[in-house]
Amino acid sequence: MKILIVGGGMGGTILANNLARRLSTELRSGKARITMLSASDKHMYQPGLLYLAVGRMTPDELYRDQRSLLEPGIDFHVDPAEEFRLDKNEVRTKGGKVYGYDVMVVATGSRAMPEEIPGLAENSEMFYTEESAVKMFRSLQKFQGGKVVIAMGVPHKCPMAPLEIAFMLHDYFRNRGILDKTKIHYTYPIGRVHSLENVAKWAAPEFDRLGISYETLFNMKEVDGAKKIVRSEEGTETDYDLLITIPAHRGMEVIEKNGMGNRGWIPTHRHKLNMEGRENVFVIGDTTNIPISKAGSTAHFEAEALGENIAAMVKMGMPVREYDGKVFCFIETGNDRATYASFDYLNPPDPKVPTRAIHWFKLAYNKLYWASARGLL
Amino acid sequence: MANRKIVDARGSFCPGPLMELIAAMKAAQIGDELEILSTDKGSANDIPEWIRKVKHEHLETTEENGVWHVLVKKAK
Ligand SMILES: Cc1cc2nc3c(=O)[nH]c(=O)nc-3n(C[C@H](O)[C@H](O)[C@H](O)COP(=O)(O)OP(=O)(O)OC[C@H]3O[C@@H](n4cnc5c(N)ncnc54)[C@H](O)[C@@H]3O)c2cc1C
Numbered sequence: 001m002k003i004l005i006v007g008g009g010m011g012g013t014i015l016a017n018n019l020a021r022r023l024s025t026e027l028r029s030g031k032a033r034i035t036m037l038s039a040s041d042k043h044m045y046q047p048g049l050l051y052l053a054v055g056r057m058t059p060d061e062l063y064r065d066q067r068s069l070l071e072p073g074i075d076f077h078v079d080p081a082e083e084f085r086l087d088k089n090e091v092r093t094k095g096g097k098v099y100g101y102d103v104m105v106v107a108t109g110s111r112a113m114p115e116e117i118p119g120l121a122e123n124s125e126m127f128y129t130e131e132s133a134v135k136m137f138r139s140l141q142k143f144q145g146g147k148v149v150i151a152m153g154v155p156h157k158c159p160m161a162p163l164e165i166a167f168m169l170h171d172y173f174r175n176r177g178i179l180d181k182t183k184i185h186y187t188y189p190i191g192r193v194h195s196l197e198n199v200a201k202w203a204a205p206e207f208d209r210l211g212i213s214y215e216t217l218f219n220m221k222e223v224d225g226a227k228k229i230v231r232s233e234e235g236t237e238t239d240y241d242l243l244i245t246i247p248a249h250r251g252m253e254v255i256e257k258n259g260m261g262n263r264g265w266i267p268t269h270r271h272k273l274n275m276e277g278r279e280n281v282f283v284i285g286d287t288t289n290i291p292i293s294k295a296g297s298t299a300h301f302e303a304e305a306l307g308e309n310i311a312a313m314v315k316m317g318m319p320v321r322e323y324d325g326k327v328f329c330f331i332e333t334g335n336d337r338a339t340y341a342s343f344d345y346l347n348p349p350d351p352k353v354p355t356r357a358i359h360w361f362k363l364a365y366n367k368l369y370w371a372s373a374r375g376l377l
Numbered sequence: 378m379a380n381r382k383i384v385d386a387r388g389s390f391c392p393g394p395l396m397e398l399i400a401a402m403k404a405a406q407i408g409d410e411l412e413i414l415s416t417d418k419g420s421a422n423d424i425p426e427w428i429r430k431v432k433h434e435h436l437e438t439t440e441e442n443g444v445w446h447v448l449v450k451k452a453k
Contacts, residue, residue: 154399159392292390349390
């Protein structure tokens with residue numbers, strides 16, 4: 001069976017390694033083949049961008065050589081997919097090669113789209129790419145006090161990042177001794193400070209305690225850089241000295257161009273993870289349209305379920321389990337404390353009081369991630 | 378005729394039905410109808426509240442076997 005994985009990020013890498021282990025015998029005998037196509041020879045640990053933006057990590061710490069993360073039996077090519085010929089079970093790449101498959105998995109991720117909000121790209125700081133996170137840190141270092149507004153678009157990957165950046169900025173300004181001259185104003189698109197009700201219930205009093213003001217039902221419409229005002233779809237506006245944003249995301253352009261999903265989100269079965277209408281095309285990670293968090297942990301749990309299923313398809317012709325919607329997210333609540341939220345389609349999360357131990361565990365995970373990508377954790 | 382699109386946000390704790398709707402609105406055309414399916418009772422209030430604020434149209438809300446169906450129309 002020819003297995004083609006398109007995308008070498010969190011989802012694609014964890015899946016490829018999971019499969020290579022489960023199918024080691026079949027890979028050796030030639031009964032199975034795993035090919036991965038990606039857009040880069042580097043693998044970025046994206047959660048590290050949050051730390052980069054506040055000067056607690058450097059860019060080199062975010063990367064590993066993609067090939068070094070993959071099991072030896074995986075055939076890896078840096079050659080992005082350009083044309084998906086789903087009816088012919090083949091993919092044409094930018095390099096002009098054509099790869100056939102029996103089973104394909106798409107895990108091409110998502111991207112922030114600041115250009116969709118007038119004035120946003122030119123007038124705000126962001127941290128969802130290496131370049132923007134370094135630029136944000138430079139602006140923070142120059143900042144001497146004033147009003148910092150945090151605003152975000154929907155959907156965005158990493159649902160915890162809005163809260164985390166608010167708490168981390170608070171501690172950053174405190175450490176620099178300019179907290180008394182700085183006002184942090186947090187905005188959020190729905191009627192509470194976080195999408196998870198239990199997290200919102202915990203975070204709002206935490207904001208009150210730290211003196212972070214907040215405004216809900218705020219969806220960015222436009223940014224007036226001359227007047228330093230951000231306006232919302234809801235008809236309100238707020239002024240800022242420094243605007244920090246997480247723009248709304250789309251899936252990759254290649255998905256849209258191939259007509260595989262509006263705005264790059266591929267219609268995906270929430271339990272079986274196959275692309276709607278296709279039995280041999282599966283989708284994991286940010287690019288699904290499943291209504292759960294676009295997070296690395298989602299990609300991870302989906303990859304584990306799918307790895308088990310594809311291996312079973314090779315060995316006995318059918319899948320063996322369903323994905324239950326599991327997500328697990330750490331929540332950094334400042335420089336030295338953290339908590340977490342764990343939930344699935346049926347069970348809501350119940351975050352506990354933040355502790356130092358969980359923060360240390362998150363710091364450890366920042367390193368352990370590489371073992372996780374290799375499929376060892 | 379306007380398109381009707383189903384936004385299946387059942388079992389969505391995060392980002393949740395309203396966030397799913399806000400995202401789906403971006404992909405919809407003016408005049409399209411969106412039917413949000415939600416297992417969260419709060420959706421029956423917070424979706425119409427947001428729709429009113431941003432001046433789209435709330436057409437109806439019904440409940441069937443613990444699933445809320447909120448029908449809205451993109452007005453602008
Ligand atoms: C600042 C920040 C903080 C975050 N914090 C957390 C966190 O604490 N916890 C958490 O769980 N998640 C976090 N995330 C989210 C997490 O990084 C993503 O949800 C996760 O990486 C999604 O995995 P993925 O495999 O879908 O996509 P990605 O990991 O983005 O990988 C996509 C891959 O597809 C490749 N690709 C793109 N186009 C093509 C093409 N045409 N052909 C072939 N390959 C292609 C890319 O090169 C890349 O290798 C954070 C993200 C950011 C930006």
